[in-house]
């Protein structure tokens with residue numbers, strides 16, 4: 001009875017509903033796009049869903065991340081999303097991974113029927129692109145900013161992300177500095193989820209890059225082309241092999257400090273993959289709260305969030321030098 005309205009819709013029907021039930025998808029990123037796509041596809045009856053996200057819920061997320069509410073603030077996104085979805089559809093299986101995807105933990109993607117990119121990170125997209133090219137897994141790229149969004153199906157029949165963009169174009173210094181209208185999130189998530197349903201049920205799907213502006217209501221379908229010399233298409237997987245990550249550098253050389261306007265903080269991003277032992281911080285710092293993936297500390301009166309993967313967020317501090325010093329000490333203390 002749950003899916004009756006979908007089953008009487010001719011393009012789905014009972015047979016395709018069964019295919020959805022037997023499908024496995026992985027959603028990378030449970031933010032604005034991720035919560036919306038997850039909500040739609042869980043209700044549509046996708047039988048097995050894996051979700052990957054290492055972030056925690058913040059007040060400014062509630063404007064557009066539709067699964068979350070005020071009581072969820074400071075809890076891990078993937079864990080809360082799993083709990084909410086289990087209440088919406090208890091008949092499906094959902095697994096959560098509280099991790100940031102990188103080339104060392106890439107196997108948590110496993111071998112799904114499709115991967116949905118709901119990150120806002122170009123490096124991770126190129127990593128997914130490598131993984132999918134290597135394993136012949138279809139994936140759907142999506143991004144949203146201001147009142148605009150884009151999405152493209154990337155399969156063995158289409159150009160890959162590297163064919164289209166060549167290199168990650170995103171400026172690493174950018175951190176949520178542009179605003180976003182919540183309605184574009186739902187529009188792009190709806191297109192992305194619809195395309196996933198088409199691919200999972202072996203129906204004709206879009207081979208174009210779809211660009212939509214919800215303010216001017218302009219939808220453009222852009223033809224893309226395979227690019228000669230594209231590395232992943234020639235089985236060169238630099239992102240997957242970790243060749244794009246700088247190694248053997250001192251911590252001060254490999255970290256980047258960037259400003260996060262929406263979070264009112266300076267953020268330190270390690271360029272190489274590290275794993276911090278958060279329990280080692282207990283002796284030297286005042287701990288405000290602690291989760292398996294992060295610890296919130298008080299350092300020099302600043303509220304500082306330290307993630308297991310080395311990301312550090314220092315609030316209300318305007319000195320990059322001071323933030324670098326704090327980060328270097330934490331990296332040393334939590335080795």
Ligand SMILES: [Zn+2]
Nearest residue numbers: 160163230233
């Ligand atoms: Zn390519």
